Amino acid sequence: MIVPFGAPIFMLVYGAFRSTLPGLKGAHWTLDGFRVAYSDPATYESLKNSLILASSVTVLSVVTAIALAWISERTNTPGRRLVTPVMVIVFATPALFFGLGWTMLANDPIGLLNNASRWLLHNSATPFDINTWQGLIMVSSLKMTAVVYLLVLGPMKAMSRSLEEASLIAGAGRGRTFFRIQVPILAPAISGIAVLLFVIMMSVVDIPLLIGTPAGIVVYSSHIYEYFGTGNLYAATSALSFVLTAAVVIVVLVQQRMLRGRMFTTVSGKGYSQRRWEIGRWRWVCAAGFALYALLAVILPVGEVIFGSFQPIFGLYGRYTLNNYQRVFTDAATSEALRNTITIGVVVGLVSAVLAMIISYVQRRSKSRLRQLPNGMIWIILTMPGIVFSLATIWGFLLFPGLRNLYGTVTMVMIALVVHSVPLAMRATEGAIVQIGPELEESARVSGATSLRTLVGIVGRLLLPSFVAAWVVTGLLSAGNLDIPLLMSASKRNTVPVKVYQLYTSADLSGAAALLVSYLSIFGIAVLVVFVLQRVLRVSRRGWSRRRQNRAYAQRDRTAVDELIADVQNVEPMASSRGSGSGGSA
Amino acid sequence: MAQLNISNLTKLFDGVPAVDDLDLEIKDGELVSLLGPSGCGKTTTLRCIAGLESPDQGEISAGDDVLVSSSRGIEVPPNRRNVGMVFQSYALWPHMDVFGNVAYPLRCRRVKTAEIRRRVREAVDLVGLAHMLDRPVTQLSGGQQQRVALARALVAEPRFLLFDEPLSNLDAGLRATMRTEIRSLHNRLGRTSVYVTHDQLEALTVSDRIAVMNAGKIEQLGTSREVYSTPRTRFVAKFVGYENIFDATVCGRRGDRMQARLASGPTDVVTCVDNGAAEGAAVGLAVRASSITISGSRPSGDNSLVATVRTVAYLGDQIETTLDTAHGTVVAKVAPGLGSAGALLEVGEQCFVNLPADAVVSFLD
Numbered sequence: 001m002i003v004p005f006g007a008p009i010f011m012l013v014y015g016a017f018r019s020t021l022p023g024l025k026g027a028h029w030t031l032d033g034f035r036v037a038y039s040d041p042a043t044y045e046s047l048k049n050s051l052i053l054a055s056s057v058t059v060l061s062v063v064t065a066i067a068l069a070w071i072s073e074r075t076n077t078p079g080r081r082l083v084t085p086v087m088v089i090v091f092a093t094p095a096l097f098f099g100l101g102w103t104m105l106a107n108d109p110i111g112l113l114n115n116a117s118r119w120l121l122h123n124s125a126t127p128f129d130i131n132t133w134q135g136l137i138m139v140s141s142l143k144m145t146a147v148v149y150l151l152v153l154g155p156m157k158a159m160s161r162s163l164e165e166a167s168l169i170a171g172a173g174r175g176r177t178f179f180r181i182q183v184p185i186l187a188p189a190i191s192g193i194a195v196l197l198f199v200i201m202m203s204v205v206d207i208p209l210l211i212g213t214p215a216g217i218v219v220y221s222s223h224i225y226e227y228f229g230t231g232n233l234y235a236a237t238s239a240l241s242f243v244l245t246a247a248v249v250i251v252v253l254v255q256q257r258m259l260r261g262r263m264f265t266t267v268s269g270k271g272y273s274q275r276r277w278e279i280g281r282w283r284w285v286c287a288a289g290f291a292l293y294a295l296l297a298v299i300l301p302v303g304e305v306i307f308g309s310f311q312p313i314f315g316l317y318g319r320y321t322l323n324n325y326q327r328v329f330t331d332a333a334t335s336e337a338l339r340n341t342i343t344i345g346v347v348v349g350l351v352s353a354v355l356a357m358i359i360s361y362v363q364r365r366s367k368s369r370l371r372q373l374p375n376g377m378i379w380i381i382l383t384m385p386g387i388v389f390s391l392a393t394i395w396g397f398l399l400f401p402g403l404r405n406l407y408g409t410v411t412m413v414m415i416a417l418v419v420h421s422v423p424l425a426m427r428a429t430e431g432a433i434v435q436i437g438p439e440l441e442e443s444a445r446v447s448g449a450t451s452l453r454t455l456v457g458i459v460g461r462l463l464l465p466s467f468v469a470a471w472v473v474t475g476l477l478s479a480g481n482l483d484i485p486l487l488m489s490a491s492k493r494n495t496v497p498v499k500v501y502q503l504y505t506s507a508d509l510s511g512a513a514a515l516l517v518s519y520l521s522i523f524g525i526a527v528l529v530v531f532v533l534q535r536v537l538r539v540s541r542r543g544w545s546r547r548r549q550n551r552a553y554a555q556r557d558r559t560a561v562d563e564l565i566a567d568v569q570n571v572e573p574m575a576s577s578r579g580s581g582s583g584g585s586a
Numbered sequence: 587m588a589q590l591n592i593s594n595l596t597k598l599f600d601g602v603p604a605v606d607d608l609d610l611e612i613k614d615g616e617l618v619s620l621l622g623p624s625g626c627g628k629t630t631t632l633r634c635i636a637g638l639e640s641p642d643q644g645e646i647s648a649g650d651d652v653l654v655s656s657s658r659g660i661e662v663p664p665n666r667r668n669v670g671m672v673f674q675s676y677a678l679w680p681h682m683d684v685f686g687n688v689a690y691p692l693r694c695r696r697v698k699t700a701e702i703r704r705r706v707r708e709a710v711d712l713v714g715l716a717h718m719l720d721r722p723v724t725q726l727s728g729g730q731q732q733r734v735a736l737a738r739a740l741v742a743e744p745r746f747l748l749f750d751e752p753l754s755n756l757d758a759g760l761r762a763t764m765r766t767e768i769r770s771l772h773n774r775l776g777r778t779s780v781y782v783t784h785d786q787l788e789a790l791t792v793s794d795r796i797a798v799m800n801a802g803k804i805e806q807l808g809t810s811r812e813v814y815s816t817p818r819t820r821f822v823a824k825f826v827g828y829e830n831i832f833d834a835t836v837c838g839r840r841g842d843r844m845q846a847r848l849a850s851g852p853t854d855v856v857t858c859v860d861n862g863a864a865e866g867a868a869v870g871l872a873v874r875a876s877s878i879t880i881s882g883s884r885p886s887g888d889n890s891l892v893a894t895v896r897t898v899a900y901l902g903d904q905i906e907t908t909l910d911t912a913h914g915t916v917v918a919k920v921a922p923g924l925g926s927a928g929a930l931l932e933v934g935e936q937c938f939v940n941l942p943a944d945a946v947v948s949f950l951d
Contacts, residue, residue: 162677165638168664169671171694171742180690184681278640 008384008392008419012245015238015395033235037227043240046223053136053208053219054201060141062194065148066186068290069156076276077286082294084153090146090297092527094480096497097516099210101301102139104308104509106130110315112304131215140207142297144200148193155189199248203385206482206497210504220244221387228391228487238395241388248385305513314509324514334515337499340410341479341519344495345526348417349475353467355418356425356474360433361459381423386483389420394488413485413495417478424477425470432466465534472530476523588649588745589614590635590778595644597630597802604630605641606802615776617769619789621813622799622825628782631799632748635780636671637664648745665694670739671748674755676731678723684710684734685719691742709741710734712771729760736768740775747779753788765791786826790814798822816859818949820870828872829917832856833951836867843943845888846871848913855888858946869948877945878918880907880931881938889941891916895931907931909939 019030037043072083090098105113108129117127129135163185167177208219218226224244227237279286310320328334381389393416397403406412436459444454482497494502496519503512590612597605605627612618620628633639635646637653645655654661670691678687688709692702710716713733718726723734732752739747749768753761769792772779783789789796790810797807798821806813806822817823823831834846837855844860846869847853856871863869884890893909893916904919916939931937 160675160677162673162675163679165636165664166671166673166677166679166738167690168638169636169667169669169748170691170738171665171668172690173663173665176694181679185679187681 007396008381008389011395011399012238012242012388012392014399015392016235016242018235030235033233033237033239036233037236037239042218042223043220046218046220049212049217050202050220052133053140053212053217054198056137057140057144057201058194058198060137061144061148061197062152062190064141064145064293065152066156066190068145068293069149069152071286071290073153073156074277075279075283075286077279077283077290079287079290083149083290086294086298087146087149090143091150092476093520094482094497094516095143095204095206096210096480096482096500097305097520098139098143098297098301099207100500100504100509100512100516101305102130102135103210103504104314104513105300105304106135107315112307115317130211133215133217136208136211136215136217138296139211140201140204142293143207144197145293145297147200148197151193151196152186152190155186159185195251199251202248203244203387204483205387205486209482209501221385224387224391225486237391241385241391245384245388306517308510309513309517311510314507314513324510325518327511328515328518333494334499334511337494337496338515338519338522340413340494341496342522343410344414344417345475345479345523348414348421348478349471349473351414351418352421352425352474352478353429353470355422356429356470357433357463357467359422360426360429363430364433365438381420386420386481387487390416390484390487393419393484408488410495413488416484416488417481420481420484421474421478425474428466428470428473429463432463436462468530468534472527476527479519479523588651588778590746590780591645591647592631592635593645595631595634595641595646597627597634597639597641603627603802605634608644608802608804610797610804610807612778612780614778616794617772617779617781617792619781619783619793619796620799621783621786621789621796623784626799627802628784628799629750630802632750632780632782635746636669636748637662637667668742668744669746669748670742670744672732672735672739672750672752674751676735676755678731678734678738680722680724683720683722684715684726687723687734688737688741691738695742705741706737709737712740712774713737713767728756729764732756732764736771740771740777743777745778747777749779749781749783751782751784753783754785761788768792786814798825800825816861816947817872820872820949820951823870823872823947823949827874828947829875830873830878832871832913834869834871834948836863836865836869838865844948846948850913852912854891854913856941856946857888857943858941858948859944861948861950863948863950868951870951871946871948873941873946875906875917875919876904877942878916878920879940879942880909880918880920881940884938885940889943889946890938891941893937893939895933895935895937898931898933909937911939 016033017029017031019028019032068083068087071077072080103111105111106128108114108131109126111128111130113128114126118124130139159182163181164177167181168174172180203221205221205225208217208222209225212219213222220240221244224237224240227233227240308314309324310322311317312319312321312323328338384392393412394407397407397412403412406415440458440462441454444458445451449457479495480497482501485495485498486501496515500512500515503509503515590610592608592610595605595608595610596603604625608627608631610618610631620631622628630639634641634654640661641654641656643656645657646653647655648667652658652660652662653667679690682690685706688706689702692705697705706719707716710719713736715730715733715737718730723731726734732755735752752768753764756764765788768781772792781789781792783792790813793810795807795809796813797804798813799805800821806818808816813822814826817826817828820831833849834856835849836844837847838845839860840857842860843857844863845855845857847855848871849868858871861869880893881890884892891911891913893911896908896910896915899906900922901919903921905922907918907920909916909918918939
């Protein structure tokens, strides 16, 4: 277990001090990598850009997400029940999709919004341009808001309403209650989430590549990608990554130390009521705010990607064709990418879920002192930016002769994705395994079941829903991941996200749109099938519901969507900074 | 300090009344308990007084100050009502220490710093936590948290003190201590108080008067002794622990006693405490299990029923016996001991249950 999770870390450090590609002959130890990387002014420029991007997106998304979470959890705003489903959709949709959608909407001059403005105002002005700082920050924030929302929902729900009421009765107004009571109580959780988000934004590649690079905005992670692309700066690339990883680990450690013993939201008694604030006319303002978010984050980009996929050439209005879809399914490379990605979704999801189950189970039940070791390794993987992780894995494969043959294959991508997503899958399985008390196993044994029968019939059966959820979530996020396959895929054997990115860079936006829509439809249908199956199972179980008093058993009544939300919320902000990072950069 | 008046209070949840046209007057310095099962509207009533719920109808006023009035369109927000409240979950703010929690109401009232320090110390002294001022509240035990909550409610000298099942999260021993303490604190401070509980013992020890609530209405309002010894409805009788209730019809009077004929089975007549009901009226007769005696032979007088022993359970200081009679099952609790007939009974044995006339109370049905 330690080897696959430990290797990337080792390789990263090793690669940074070698003169050529790891595994090649004639290499020697050197500090050249650091010298090259840190004497390049572009490095500092990109670092500055990353800091600007990360801090502005963090502020914007945290504020928006808290507002939306408050609307959906604490107020009587009409439409509040839609907030969480919308957020789950945004969370599960690859960031690429938003990048592409908004590029097509606000392309200067031919994007749909510019076209609409010309048509409405009868002039030739093009007021929208996505390839700017504003565009980059807006699109990133729209996507990240969903990540923050799902994380902040738990603390928001856990905060007992009586704490607010006690403040009102003590004589404080709504404003004082908000700033003196609610904000301070949520502060530790929010700061944890903000740090997590900052770290994600420092390391994501997808949206910055799609929107930032055409605007001439190079962030640190895309700078690493550029270095890698030049082909002879491997040590420098590792050196850049090494520092980024170190910085991320330090930020997470500092935050964790600051928060020690200060998680307030766990304090809640039996609350009398979790009823909502009646906010009067303000509820229409809140509803409008949410509608605006849904418009910008879902309706416009989804609509535009679907619409654009029917344009013969992006920006050509008035004629529509199925040609792009035909190309998706006839072009060999594209349809292979589609097949690869579906395989990745199914296999990587399954393998990660199985591994996660085993690791969590062993951790829970084993009495060995070594049982905490995998946890430590996994924790470091979690903090490792996707692109850095990818680089380290490549070095690892190149170093070992047996593995070298796998270079450029889908298998390598899949292995890397499994290692990268096991930690996320574990967030779902750990919680589930904790719920199953050892006495359930013991009683099965006492009743005469063999240990195998206990494992399959009791433990396995009870874990099934969490297992399915872990499978769906990791499958979805792995298939949509751009950061990892971007560096690993050979030109032919690639995945949908990489192919979309290639089509995008060769200005075939309509083709990219058609491919994304096909891919998302297939996955949408798959998730829907899982959801419906669970619903059907649930209904058929109603008959013998008397056994439902068992808490672990009741757990099974949750559907995939419930699990998905729970899953995301299990990603504790502090311990797993990279946990939903793959969510963010998926 | 003030008198609290509630009139015609109605609060609907999804069209269903949680509080149904309730009237209640609490005198200055009085502690009144709202006692009832969960869902009877007691907490909702309390929250309407605090301003945390806005009633659909009715008026609540503190002396001459109207706090809320549906007809006049007045609704004072909770932060301007000047009340103190102890929550069931204590609702202490986890990011503040004991001092911070207790000082908060004073800070909201813009009291000067030195004055705050003095009054917080006073309040914390009252609840016996003077040495814990700078402890984080998350490190306190349940009982200590409860005391902090109490000090916070008292510190600003509010018009009313509201208690929302304050002791229900404590263990049994601590609960007994705290209810005596709350009562003696009330004796000392004499603040007009409303105390919500579902525990009859708590209500009996703490209150000046008890309002027993059911389905959003007050079933009976009276002193602890009145409610305990003369329940006026079937619901109250059951709720304050009368295990045995018989349906009966008033059939006459003898001296200062009333006589009633039990409704079912053979014509057994029971002499009981007079409730002034007219002859022929349907009444319920209630007897506590601990008042009933059991004997092997029929004693003289009316008040005994033929019975067969169904179960005998040893409870330590009592023996609980259930017996089948022509009027349904009767529960009796007798002290164990050689002299007592109950101790010697076997299941299936024939005997007589005797209902002492003084212990049989009646209510109109």
